[in-house]
Structures are given as structure tokens and as C-alpha cells.
Amino acid sequence: MTSEKKGWGLSFPFILWSVGFTLIPLAVITRYAFTDPDGGLTLDNVLAMGNRINGQAFLVSLLVAFICTLLCVLLAYPMVMAIRRLNLSSSAFILIFLILPMWMNFILRILAWQMILSDNGILNHFLTILGLPKVFIANTWLAVIIGVTYDYFPYMMLPIYTAVSAIEKDITEAARDLGAGTLGVFTRVIFPLSLPGLFSGITMVFVPSMTSFAVADILGGGKTQLIGNIIEQEFMRSSEMNLGSGLSISLMIFMLITLPVTVGRSGKEEGSRDI
Amino acid sequence: MRYVIRRTICAAMALVLAMTAAGCGGKAGSGSQTGKSLTVFNYSEYLDPEMIEKFTEETGIKIRYEEALTPEDMYTKYKSGAVNYDLLCTCDYMLGRLIREGEVVEIPFDSFENLDNIGKRYFDISKAFDPDHRYTLPYFWGTIGILYDTSVVKEPVDSWSVLFDHSYAGDIIMQNSIRDTYMVALKYLGYSLNTTDENEINEAQKLLIAQKPDVQAYLVDEARDEVVAGNAAMAVVYSGEAYLGHEYNENLEYVVPKEGSNIWIDSWCVTKNCKDMDAARQFLDFLCREDVAKANFEFIYYSTPNDAVVSSLPEEMKNDKALVPPDSVFENCEVCTRYDEETSRMYNELWKELKSG
Known part of the structure; x- marks a missing residue:
């Protein structure tokens, strides 16, 4: 009895957090999403995702998020493998280098990218010194993809790193003893065992990539539009709270349908492997 | 400094x-x-x-x-x-x-x-x-006008047409604001910036969509800085910004186009x-x-x-035209009055269309 009470006391901050910062805001958004400005019930706001302009932005955002997530994965695995080879103290060193930048506000880091990529920026300055032609990637989708990938890379790398570092050295050594090469150890042992980390990385990178309106605005020069920019416009410029909420809810519903499918499957695979 | x-x-x-x-x-x-x-x-x-x-x-x-x-x-x-x-x-x-x-x-x-x-x-x-x-x-x-770099733009600018005639493709900064961007197109076409006429607004939309490939970026506060830094030849800016820009780069000139603008x-x-x-x-x-x-x-x-x-x-x-606008601006510039709800909604949709193109 007492231990139960103790449990309640300990979970109180968590309950307060979930109610205050998850459930109540979600309820407010849902209420806006399914009503019109006069308070009448309507599905128009949620279905607005299907119209031509919003739908186009949604598809473009899906593509951008897919590319960014893929780039994050492709960058994360070689880096994680490199850290795994090194001894512990230097891996802590590298992690600090990865995490340290995250302590600086992300808008500042994106503004730094703007300085690097702009037509007369740092990158072109170096290219000129090396006698190479300038590249013009400021204010394009490429710049947005670079910015988003950079921004969310740590969220992909850290869970993968955690999963990979939990794999005992004995297991990989056993694989080698049984004749697996470096590639074989990776594809048949490390990669399958790191899947839970990969999937939690994807959930943390994919959705935010679709809605990084600040990155699209700064690095895309206002010429690129993610679905996040549209939602931002509905709230901040048009004062269309209902439509903005409706679009957010339909985005959330889409993610709730698609993501658990992938994440859930990874859980099962993990289970069967343990047996 | x-x-x-x-x-x-x-x-x-x-x-x-x-x-x-x-x-x-x-x-x-x-x-x-x-x-x-x-x-x-x-x-x-x-x-x-x-x-x-x-x-x-x-x-x-x-x-x-x-x-x-x-x-x-x-x-x-x-x-x-x-x-x-x-x-x-x-x-x-x-x-x-x-x-x-x-x-x-x-x-x-x-x-x-x-x-x-x-x-x-x-x-x-x-x-x-x-x-x-x-x-x-x-x-x-103040007014809204064009801030341009005289070391790049050799001829004097006196019309909004310089933004639409493709001669400075990729060197133009527009305002990242629905009101200010449509104002430029409407005034260039000779319409009132307070128009609620759907045909006039749609005409402005066509003009802006055609202009988009020439636009380097749609910015707000950074519009001036990009011209100051030499990243763009011209930008649509507020007169107050233009004066401060002049403080950093002496080659900059500010003009309120002859077709009129927004006061x-x-x-x-x-x-x-x-x-x-x-x-x-x-x-x-x-x-x-x-x-x-x-x-x-x-x-x-x-x-x-x-x-x-x-x-x-x-x-x-x-004598600084950005700081003390000449009397002529009172003749051909208009004050923005609020649009009705329906027009605002139309602008919001058009803006999203422009940005997604």
C-alpha cells in the first residue's frame, strides 16, 4: 500500500507534464480542428490537407523528409561504426563534439549555415581561393535539405549509437570466428541489432523534418514551402486557428497511421531474435 | 559602427x-x-x-x-x-x-x-x-520603395518595372509579407493597393508568379542586409531600413517608384x-x-x-529621401486600410500558391 502511494508521488511530475503539456494542448488543438470560427462542427479543416496547394506542400514535405532521413541514416552508420572501433574515452570525446553544438540555439546554427551557403558566403570564398567555380545553393531546396539534415542528425545518430554500443564485443567476435567479413558482421549482426535505435531515430527525424518551417524560411529564402510553413502561415499571418489546427491534426493522424507500422514491426523482430 | x-x-x-x-x-x-x-x-x-x-x-x-x-x-x-x-x-x-x-x-x-x-x-x-x-x-x-546598389544598377531606377522585366534575374529581394509583396505588383499594374477586385488581384498574382524565378529570396529584416552585403542588387524595403542601409554602404540608393507605393x-x-x-x-x-x-x-x-x-x-x-520623404509621395502613395475578411482569405490562398510554385 505504502509503496503504491510512493509510486504515485514519484509519478506526479510526469502526470502533471503529460496532462499540462500533452493532453490539454492536444484537446485544445483538436477542438479547434473540428470546429469553424463560429464554433460549429466541421471536417473541412482536417480535409483541407487534400486541396491542391496544401496537398502539394504535403507531398513535397514527405519527399524532403524522406531525403533528409535517408541522409541522416547514411551519415550516422559510418560514424557510429568509427566510434565503436575507438576506445571509450575518445568516443566520449566525439559524442561531446556532436552534442555540444546542440547546446547552441538551432536558429543561430541555421543562420550560420546561411552565412556559409550564401552566394558571397564562406563556402564560395574558399572555392574561389582554390580556383574552383562558385556554387549557388543559397535559397534552394538543396540548402533546406542540408540545413534540416544537419539539424536533426544528432537525433538519428544518438539512438543508433546507443543501440550499437549495447552490442557485446563477444557477439561480433563470434561472428568473425564463424567466418563473417567486416561487411558480413555489419549487415548480418550489427545492423539488425541496431534496428530499434534506427527506428526511434526515424520517428524523431522524419516528422520534424516535414515541419521545419524556420529552416525552410531561412535557408530557402522564403521560396520553399514545407507543410510546416503553411501551418505557420495559418496561425501567424492569417489568424486561421481552426484551419491551422486542422492541418496539424491531419498530419498527426497520418503519422500515427504510418509510423507504428514500421516501429511496431521492429519491436517484433527484436522479440523473435531474443528467442 | x-x-x-x-x-x-x-x-x-x-x-x-x-x-x-x-x-x-x-x-x-x-x-x-x-x-x-x-x-x-x-x-x-x-x-x-x-x-x-x-x-x-x-x-x-x-x-x-x-x-x-x-x-x-x-x-x-x-x-x-x-x-x-x-x-x-x-x-x-x-x-x-x-x-x-x-x-x-x-x-x-x-x-x-x-x-x-x-x-x-x-x-x-x-x-x-x-x-x-x-x-x-x-x-x-514612411514609405516602401526599392533600395538598390548603384555599383551594380547603373541606370537610375524610377519604376517598379525593374523588378519585373527580368533584367536583374536572381538579384532581387522581395518582402516576405503578403501585404507588401502584392502592393508592389498592384501598384505596378496601376491598381489601388486596397483593391478588393478579384480580377485585379489575380492579375497581380500572375505577375508575381512570373517574377518568382527572378527573385533571390523573400525576406523581411534581412532584405536590407543582403543588399548592403552585395548579395543582391535590389530589394523592396521600408524607408527606415533604407536609411540605415545607407549608413553601412554608401553606394545604396532608395527610390519610391513613380507608379506610387504604400505610405x-x-x-x-x-x-x-x-x-x-x-x-x-x-x-x-x-x-x-x-x-x-x-x-x-x-x-x-x-x-x-x-x-x-x-x-x-x-x-x-x-535631403535624405528615405529619412524625409519628398512631398511627391503624398500624391501617388496610398495608406493601407484593412481588407474585408473575404479578401484577406483570398490573399492567404494566393500567397500559399505563390510560395508553392
């Missing part, structure tokens, strides 16, 4: 002024109304903070000062009623909305001492949103929540005073409607 030095000197001067005012404040202060206070809502960086202290020293009226970034922001916060604001400073179309909604009360201009400092023509242009000029006191104003005017109003009209009147009157208006002008460097301040400026500043 020059700007920083000037600000420091400004601040030092204001401090001296404040001290002298406090010195002779003994007499004025004897009748000071203690315990009175006003809640003032303004844009950020839009009033010299020294002047607030000075006002309190002179009158004993405490100021609770709050800031917002955009008129829409201000409106939402005001309407939520969480804080009772006595005085608001906001822009033309938002004032029109507040007046229509009965949120503001008449200002007793008759009991002002320094009202003559404000040029009559500013009250005249305010008639677009305050027809009998009863509710609003002009504070700062914007930010003004003060007293809300219906104000409990102490006399204190509000004192504050507004204080802002009209030459020394105070000058301090605020030197803090912001937007065009001031305070003629006393304008006539005290050095020749060099008086």
Missing part, C-alpha cells in the same frame, strides 16, 4: 537632459501625481527607453511598458484581455480595425500643448483609417480600458514634445511626423 557611436552619444545626451529635468523637477514634481500608472503597448525597439524614465521623473506617472513584434501579435494579445493596456502604438490598417470594433476612445487633442509640432498632413493621410482624426496620434511613418503610418491610440485619460493625454503630449520626439527619432531613424524635429535636422539628413 557610426550608428553605435551615435546611439551612445544619444544615450549620454538623454541622460544629461534627464538629470537637468530632474534638477528643475523640484517645482514640477511638487504637484506630481504619485501612484498613477499607465500600461503602454508598443513595437519592440520603437521608443527610447530613456524617455520612459524621463516621463516618470517629470510626472510621477509610472509606465508599464510591453512590446510586440507584429500588429497581428499585438491585436491578439490585446484582445485576449490578459493585460489591460491603456495605450497602443500600431499600424494603419490595424488601427482601422480597432476603431471599427469600438476598442479605442477619442483623444482630447484640445488639451495638448505640443500638438502643433505634428504636421497637419499626417492627420490628413490618417483619414484613410481615422476619418475625423479623433482616435489616433501619428508617431512614425505606412504608425500611430498611438487610447483603448477603451484606459482608466486615467489625463495620464494618457500627458504621455501622448510628452511624445509630441520636440526634445522627446527627437530622442525617439534618433533611436529609431524612421521618418517622424514631428515637423519641429524635421526642421532642426542637419541639411544632409533633411
Whole structure:
């Protein structure tokens, strides 16, 4: 009895957090999403995702998020493998280098990218010194993809790193003893065992990539539009709270349908492997 | 750098002024109304903070000062009623909305001492949103025009056409704002910027979509910086920004195109929540005073409607078209009045279409 009470006391901050910062805001958004400005019930706001302009932005955002997530994965695995080879103290060193930048506000880091990529920026300055032609990637989708990938890379790398570092050295050594090469150890042992980390990385990178309106605005020069920019416009410029909420809810519903499918499957695979 | 030095000197001067005012404040202060206070809502960086202290020293009226970034922001916060604001400073179309909604009360201009400092023509242009000029006191104003780099653009610019004739493709910065971007296209086509005619607005949309490939970026605050840094040849900017840009790069020129543009005017109003009209009147009157208006002008460097301040400026500043716009702007420029809901919604959809193209 007492231990139960103790449990309640300990979970109180968590309950307060979930109610205050998850459930109540979600309820407010849902209420806006399914009503019109006069308070009448309507599905128009949620279905607005299907119209031509919003739908186009949604598809473009899906593509951008897919590319960014893929780039994050492709960058994360070689880096994680490199850290795994090194001894512990230097891996802590590298992690600090990865995490340290995250302590600086992300808008500042994106503004730094703007300085690097702009037509007369740092990158072109170096290219000129090396006698190479300038590249013009400021204010394009490429710049947005670079910015988003950079921004969310740590969220992909850290869970993968955690999963990979939990794999005992004995297991990989056993694989080698049984004749697996470096590639074989990776594809048949490390990669399958790191899947839970990969999937939690994807959930943390994919959705935010679709809605990084600040990155699209700064690095895309206002010429690129993610679905996040549209939602931002509905709230901040048009004062269309209902439509903005409706679009957010339909985005959330889409993610709730698609993501658990992938994440859930990874859980099962993990289970069967343990047996 | 020059700007920083000037600000420091400004601040030092204001401090001296404040001290002298406090010195002779003994007499004025004897009748000071203690315990009175006003809640003032303004844009950020839009009033010299020294002047607030000075006002309190002179009158004993405490100021609770709050800031917002955009008129829409201000409106939402005001309407939520969480804080009772006595005085608001906001822009033309938002004032029109507040007046229509009965949120503001008449200002007793008759009991002002320094009202003559404000040029009559500013009250005249305010008639677009305050027809009998009863509710609003002009504070700062300006135009929207083209800031261009004369080292790149050799011929003199006098028309919006330079933005649409593809001769500076990739070198143009437009405003990342629905109102200001459509204004440019509408004025170029010879229409009113306050039009609600769907055909005219659609024509502007076609023009802007065709222009988009030539646009380097749609920016707000950075528009000026990109031209200053030489990343773009021209940008659509507010006149106040143009003046500051000139401080950094002497090759920059600002022009209000001959087809006309937008005259914007930010003004003060007293809300219906104000409990102490006399204190509000004192504050507004204080802002009209030459020394105070000058301090605020030197803090912001937007065009001031305070003629006393304008006539005290050095020749060099008086001749700066961004700082003291020529009289011609009153002839072909329009003040923005608020669109109806339906037109706003149409603009919002068109803007999304433009951005997604």
C-alpha cells in the first residue's frame, strides 16, 4: 500500500507534464480542428490537407523528409561504426563534439549555415581561393535539405549509437570466428541489432523534418514551402486557428497511421531474435 | 559602427537632459501625481527607453511598458484581455480595425500643448483609417520603395518595372509579407493597393508568379542586409531600413517608384480600458514634445511626423529621401486600410500558391 502511494508521488511530475503539456494542448488543438470560427462542427479543416496547394506542400514535405532521413541514416552508420572501433574515452570525446553544438540555439546554427551557403558566403570564398567555380545553393531546396539534415542528425545518430554500443564485443567476435567479413558482421549482426535505435531515430527525424518551417524560411529564402510553413502561415499571418489546427491534426493522424507500422514491426523482430 | 557611436552619444545626451529635468523637477514634481500608472503597448525597439524614465521623473506617472513584434501579435494579445493596456502604438490598417470594433476612445487633442509640432498632413493621410482624426496620434511613418546598389544598377531606377522585366534575374529581394509583396505588383499594374477586385488581384498574382524565378529570396529584416552585403542588387524595403542601409554602404540608393507605393503610418491610440485619460493625454503630449520626439527619432531613424524635429535636422539628413520623404509621395502613395475578411482569405490562398510554385 505504502509503496503504491510512493509510486504515485514519484509519478506526479510526469502526470502533471503529460496532462499540462500533452493532453490539454492536444484537446485544445483538436477542438479547434473540428470546429469553424463560429464554433460549429466541421471536417473541412482536417480535409483541407487534400486541396491542391496544401496537398502539394504535403507531398513535397514527405519527399524532403524522406531525403533528409535517408541522409541522416547514411551519415550516422559510418560514424557510429568509427566510434565503436575507438576506445571509450575518445568516443566520449566525439559524442561531446556532436552534442555540444546542440547546446547552441538551432536558429543561430541555421543562420550560420546561411552565412556559409550564401552566394558571397564562406563556402564560395574558399572555392574561389582554390580556383574552383562558385556554387549557388543559397535559397534552394538543396540548402533546406542540408540545413534540416544537419539539424536533426544528432537525433538519428544518438539512438543508433546507443543501440550499437549495447552490442557485446563477444557477439561480433563470434561472428568473425564463424567466418563473417567486416561487411558480413555489419549487415548480418550489427545492423539488425541496431534496428530499434534506427527506428526511434526515424520517428524523431522524419516528422520534424516535414515541419521545419524556420529552416525552410531561412535557408530557402522564403521560396520553399514545407507543410510546416503553411501551418505557420495559418496561425501567424492569417489568424486561421481552426484551419491551422486542422492541418496539424491531419498530419498527426497520418503519422500515427504510418509510423507504428514500421516501429511496431521492429519491436517484433527484436522479440523473435531474443528467442 | 557610426550608428553605435551615435546611439551612445544619444544615450549620454538623454541622460544629461534627464538629470537637468530632474534638477528643475523640484517645482514640477511638487504637484506630481504619485501612484498613477499607465500600461503602454508598443513595437519592440520603437521608443527610447530613456524617455520612459524621463516621463516618470517629470510626472510621477509610472509606465508599464510591453512590446510586440507584429500588429497581428499585438491585436491578439490585446484582445485576449490578459493585460489591460491603456495605450497602443500600431499600424494603419490595424488601427482601422480597432476603431471599427469600438476598442479605442477619442483623444482630447484640445488639451495638448505640443500638438502643433505634428504636421497637419499626417492627420490628413490618417483619414484613410481615422476619418475625423479623433482616435489616433501619428508617431512614425514612411514609405516602401526599392533600395538598390548603384555599383551594380547603373541606370537610375524610377519604376517598379525593374523588378519585373527580368533584367536583374536572381538579384532581387522581395518582402516576405503578403501585404507588401502584392502592393508592389498592384501598384505596378496601376491598381489601388486596397483593391478588393478579384480580377485585379489575380492579375497581380500572375505577375508575381512570373517574377518568382527572378527573385533571390523573400525576406523581411534581412532584405536590407543582403543588399548592403552585395548579395543582391535590389530589394523592396521600408524607408527606415533604407536609411540605415545607407549608413553601412554608401553606394545604396532608395527610390519610391513613380507608379506610387504604400505610405505606412504608425500611430498611438487610447483603448477603451484606459482608466486615467489625463495620464494618457500627458504621455501622448510628452511624445509630441520636440526634445522627446527627437530622442525617439534618433533611436529609431524612421521618418517622424514631428515637423519641429524635421526642421532642426542637419541639411544632409533633411535631403535624405528615405529619412524625409519628398512631398511627391503624398500624391501617388496610398495608406493601407484593412481588407474585408473575404479578401484577406483570398490573399492567404494566393500567397500559399505563390510560395508553392
